[in-house]
Amino acid sequence: MANIKTTWIEASVVENEVHMSIVELSHASRTPQELIMSWVSEGVLSPVGSSPQDWRFSGDSLKRAKTAAHLTHDLELNVSGVALALDLLDEIAQLRARLQREL
């Protein structure tokens, strides 16, 4: 049998190593750039940089943007509704983590 050499795909950890532009984030979260801009103005996402072209989103923005996109699409939430839901979800996650520590 022939010896098949496996090539392992090296991946980068989005949260640590990747800083996405608005174009990349829009593509990865399948969200129009305008909607991402409205999330930024509502404080849902906090990129570094002064103008949308310079914005760099930290890695955890991807997860947040994906959740925001799901909530927008599935529950037809508006921008402030999404912002409130994400804040509450963050709080629930923190409480769950605390519960876990004290279990």
Place this chain on the structure above:
Amino acid sequence: MKFRDYYEALGVARGASEAEIKAAYRKLARKYHPDVNKEAGAEEQFKEIGEAYAVLKDTEKRAAYDRFGANWKNGQDFTPPPNWNEGFEYADSSFGGGHPGYGGGFEGDQSEFFESLFGRGKHRQGGRGGQSRQGMNFKGQDHHAKILIDLADAYNGAKRTISLHMPTQDATGHVSTQERKLDVSIPKGIKAGQNLRLTGQGGPGIGEGPAGDLYLEIDFHPNPIYRIDGKDIFIDIPLAPWEAALGTTVNVPTPAGSTLELKIPAGTIAGRKMRLKGKGIPSAEAGDLYVVPTIVLPPANTDAQKEAYQNFEKAFDFNPRTHLKG
């Protein structure tokens, strides 16, 4: 194939108005949305109601579905009668439930029942292709999937072959699910909820455009020994009462596979955590491993064991209920 009762899924009567159906869907969607509800089974439920809503909100689909009559029960074996959908025409089937990225799958989480009746979102698939637009180049779609790894993989790094199921479309437009194997290096220090980006492993590019990327969201297999909170790990270490009172040395297994010797000081109290700094998930700022002592009482079965407990009582002037009056 099993029949699906879409009215039952949304908890509405067969004669429900569009507004009632929408309200019922919204209420259930908020309750079972997988980003909101972390209970097991919520995601399945969410897909089910999404599928039901996709049919019942669409006048044409609902009318076609209603033709089967009211006598079918959920889960009953079902074969659609020939020409059942004659004369119905569906608009673009944008599908309510099931995002890409949930449950390790890609798109298309419809039931067999839905797919055999209404197809597999093929209008949407077909409409996306920009091949006809000559000279246009687009980056391919980014794909998302979830994968489960062992906690040890985060400590040591690992090479894993993962299988993903992805829908592919053949030349005739027929969509089928294909299994795709990928050999991926899992980097040391990865945490639950983080994403790996595999450049160029997503959907094919259009024209001269590059392929999209594949994002893998990491989660850990449930672990019977360790609890995980970000980069910190918690382990319960049971102690006998005399070990807690007098002190001892215990072996603590680490998720990395090694064993640490830990000195338990005299007078250890149940629940008072001991921190092993830097023994959590490794990274530039490594997490910590917390040892949580619990105290286990041996049962008094034999006379000698009962006597031992009675000697306890004699030796201590101890009332654990002093703070309770009466």
